[in-house]
Amino acid sequence: MLTSSQQQLLRVISESGPLSRTVLAASMGLSKAAMSGITRDLISLGVLHETETIYGQGRPSILLDLHPEGAFFVGISLLEDPAPMVLSDFNGNIIARQTMPLSRDPEIIAELIAEALPKLLAEREDIARKLSGIGIALSGFVDEKQASCVQSTLLGWKDVPLASIIRQKTGIDTFIENDAKAVAVSEKLFGSTRDAQNFSVVSFDDGIGCAHFVGGKLYRGNHGGAGEIAHCTIEANGSPCRCGKRGCLDTVASMKAIKEMARAEGLACNSLNDLEAEASLGNAAAIRILHRAGSALGLAIAHLIQFNDPGMILITHVEGRFDGLFGTVMRQAAEANVLPRYAGQTPIRTQRVDGDVWARGAASIAAHNFLIGPSPN
Amino acid sequence: MLTSSQQQLLRVISESGPLSRTVLAASMGLSKAAMSGITRDLISLGVLHETETIYGQGRPSILLDLHPEGAFFVGISLLEDPAPMVLSDFNGNIIARQTMPLSRDPEIIAELIAEALPKLLAEREDIARKLSGIGIALSGFVDEKQASCVQSTLLGWKDVPLASIIRQKTGIDTFIENDAKAVAVSEKLFGSTRDAQNFSVVSFDDGIGCAHFVGGKLYRGNHGGAGEIAHCTIEANGSPCRCGKRGCLDTVASMKAIKEMARAEGLACNSLNDLEAEASLGNAAAIRILHRAGSALGLAIAHLIQFNDPGMILITHVEGRFDGLFGTVMRQAAEANVLPRYAGQTPIRTQRVDGDVWARGAASIAAHNFLIGPSPN
DNA sequence: GACAATAAGTTCATGAATTGAACAAATCAA
DNA sequence: TTGATTTGTTCAATTCATGAACTTATTGTC
CATH class of the missing domain: 3.30.420.40 (ATPase, nucleotide binding domain)
Structure with a gap:
């Protein structure tokens, strides 16, 4: 789990793109000293990395950005049959695709995901180790913890705790979200509304x-x-x-x-x-x-x-x-x-947008939870 | 200026009504030790006070509430002529009323307020000392710092920095807000949507x-x-x-x-x-x-x-x-x-609601800024 | 090419906010 | 009266962030 300052930093970078430590400190209202420590931690965690060096007057500044390979996420859309499944990096780039049959039974869905995961991650051991979350997009209403589907006409669900079922079966942090909301999050995180x-x-x-x-x-x-x-x-x-x-x-x-x-x-x-x-x-x-x-x-x-x-x-x-x-x-x-x-x-x-919208949106839900954490309410 | 923990505490009490230190600590995610210090400070500032003692098993708990006389606010509505003006305590109770002529000239408005203030506060020296802010409700658009009127058809204004003009003339912290938004804030702070x-x-x-x-x-x-x-x-x-x-x-x-x-x-x-x-x-x-x-x-x-x-x-x-x-x-x-x-x-x-809505709403804008402070964006 | 000017980033002693643990206080129940 | 229970306080320890001094790495100028 990240500290609130670390999360704030990640949010700022996610919104503004690469920034130097000094600019980050200013825009977060912290001292350069504090920023020095926070960035050191995040870099050693592999979440952040140094990118471009900007030359101006004085010592050049080094831009920091999210490390695209800092964490990976799986996104699954339950809107189509077969259900598309993507593996995404920290920038929303899609690394791999799979599909799995759609089911209305949450236990079976969890089972199918658990089966499909190894295929998605095949021969990518380094990525598998950094897999940090699964996101699910579905048509319906989801509770504020992004854990339970309150109601879905399409899937015929009422109060289905899908996230915990999948988490149990796969051992990976899982979050669910309404389809349109997932797309909005992916635009905010990866897209044009950053x-x-x-x-x-x-x-x-x-x-x-x-x-x-x-x-x-x-x-x-x-x-x-x-x-x-x-x-x-x-x-x-x-x-x-x-x-x-x-x-x-x-x-x-x-x-x-x-x-x-x-x-x-x-x-x-x-x-x-x-x-x-x-x-x-x-x-x-x-x-x-x-x-x-x-x-x-x-x-x-x-x-x-x-x-x-x-x-x-x-x-x-x-x-x-x-x-x-x-x-x-x-x-x-x-x-x-x-x-x-x-x-x-x-x-x-x-x-x-292409046919990956929903699955990418789903992945962004997992990324959002990793990056920003659950809402503090 | 209050610390962010102090503000958070005030917000929780304002939303939930009187609470004990232990409950406050739990609902804010702080330790009892921290709460002990925070409440001591706020009580000695005169903002908080001990009210009812609740007996149950174990040591009784002492409920803390906003001190109604911890701070006072003036609210003025620029929606009517003459403009109503109220003096409100921390609970939204109206202590006194006045009216002043309406003007479209911000300098004259500030002048009129400065003249009307002593009448509103007449023979209330203790209250005058604790006067913590002026709020103004008007028809139109206001900037996010609640300082400047971006546009008002009714008043014929465009980018009028009314708050700072009044602050300069009266020496008291002043905030302005759109009429409907002011009413919403007063309902949140004093009314039925706490x-x-x-x-x-x-x-x-x-x-x-x-x-x-x-x-x-x-x-x-x-x-x-x-x-x-x-x-x-x-x-x-x-x-x-x-x-x-x-x-x-x-x-x-x-x-x-x-x-x-x-x-x-x-x-x-x-x-x-x-x-x-x-x-x-x-x-x-x-x-x-x-x-x-x-x-x-x-x-x-x-x-x-x-x-x-x-x-x-x-x-x-x-x-x-x-x-x-x-x-x-x-x-x-x-x-x-x-x-x-x-x-x-x-x-x-x-x-x-009665005819005081707008003026009370205006006062609540001042109270909100005192209680919660400006939005952290 | 040397040297000032400039700005980025680090280090470290200091201070503020918060915690855990122990404890004091105030009640009810047996 | 004693024990159980819960509230609230005290205090040393910890964490997070700061200011000031410092190091580093450039550009600009003579």
Whole structure:
């Protein structure tokens, strides 16, 4: 276990990138003397290492960064079958991949992970020794200790202590997290929102997820439900949703909904790109669908901005393009529905991610727990 | 200035009420030995005092509580003319009231405060000595140091460093805050949400304000704009709003909007009660207005729940009743627009407040800064 | 090329916050 | 009255961080 100063240092470096001891001391409000000792410890632990030397006036400064090989993590996504499994280093780089069959039985899942681990680590003894945690991403609600799944419709779970079951079977520290929250953590730790303190990540895929960072920390909500924007009512008296309400964002703007609407209009549509192509050829139905979906997502994002004033909104998507009609309408709707004085003040960025998102997000949960430790509440 | 352990202790007591040294030590993760010293210091500072003695098995425990007369604060609301001004103790009790004329000139405001202070403190020399801060509530955006008003339409301000101007003129530590955020802080410090970590306060009055507490701390948003729900679009293509958009919550559900709608229908309406009375007599127009307003507010609150999963929503209102048609429809709409599985999970409480809300909120900002200190970012 | 100027990072005695262990104090229960 | 129990205090020991002096490694200048 690391001291709180050590954790603070790791967090600062993780947010700002490589820094010299002197800069670190200043930005943490500690003396150079203290920093000297803290960095020495972390370097000898193998977590930190010296990188570039910066020459200026006076003695050159040596930048310190997280040692990519300081620790390794396994991330598993329980969102697909077979379940993807990745081995990640401290920078979020993926070293190896595996898959394992998906099960709904937590004991079997633990068993399958225990079986798949050696394959993932095959001929990597040095890495195996530094394996510091397993992260699991799943669809559902997770308790604040990231140990137990409170509720998952997809997996049919209620109060399943998955983390401890896996820990018992594998002997490795394990943490679980909601899929969208895991993606947000991986963006904060490894991605493009490292230095942001307040932001929301919207994950756009078959479903729509969202997670908030507040004050540099993941805000999970009082019941772990913060960010569940998919079921906010966006169209009064809209289409019925499988959740029981009507007009949920999920019924209009998720990739699943878009595909279904396209199919209902007799359009062959396997991806957003297909529909965008149709729209650019002037197909009225395609244009209508994209317009409706984009407006809905934009309105939800506008609400997010009005309610929470995040410093940035990052939309991650597996689907190809976000610069077509859908993306444009989405941005316009977002701008049009925030207080005009503040329109454009909140950057909305889109970022294409690959099929490893969920598993990488899962790994980042383990990395986060290693780096920062459990939340001090 | 207090040490961080002293502040932590004050925060714990402020959240939980009177506690014994042993319980305090346990809940803060410190040793009894450390607690002995910390409490001794705070008692001799006059901030803490021993209250009830609890008898059980073993040596009785002595509960410690904030000393109500440990410090006093002045709160001023710049929302009305004349501006109300209160003197508050450590418990939020109002010791004295005054008013002062409202001005838009920060120098004149500081002057007026400096003049009004002696009147507020007249013949209370002991209190004057312990006056520990001035808080100001205003409509607009405030920077994160609670020192400068970034923007206020009502006052016509842009980047006005009001706090330092007042501090200079009066010699007393001064902090400013947005009106809705100040009310939320006073509820957290003095009111009914003391022990809640995550909650939102919706202040319902001529306008609608809102503020969020996340992890026990006020979340101000990246530009200080968190909680500005009044201008989220709630009715697609609704009535034009003075902000430039259409269908803002403010155009349908604020007391001002309700009164205007009633007037437009030829109804004599000076308060919510008037309209509720008409509605209960079967007046169709009154029923329509209350229904529309209640649905809108309920939908906004449902969004709040879906987006942020707060542990509680507290609606403060000056207007008389929230148990009539308006309140009922509001609650129904809120329930109907959250994920059905979670309907009813988030308590929505309403609380009538008196005309001192804003000034008391302002005082609580000063108290908060004394108690907890500035946020460590 | 020597030497000042400059800035990074280390060392070490000092001080502050906290702890563990022993102890004193104040009660209830038998 | 004695023992059990729990609160709260005292004090030497420990940990964490500091300030000041020092070492190290450069650039810039004469």
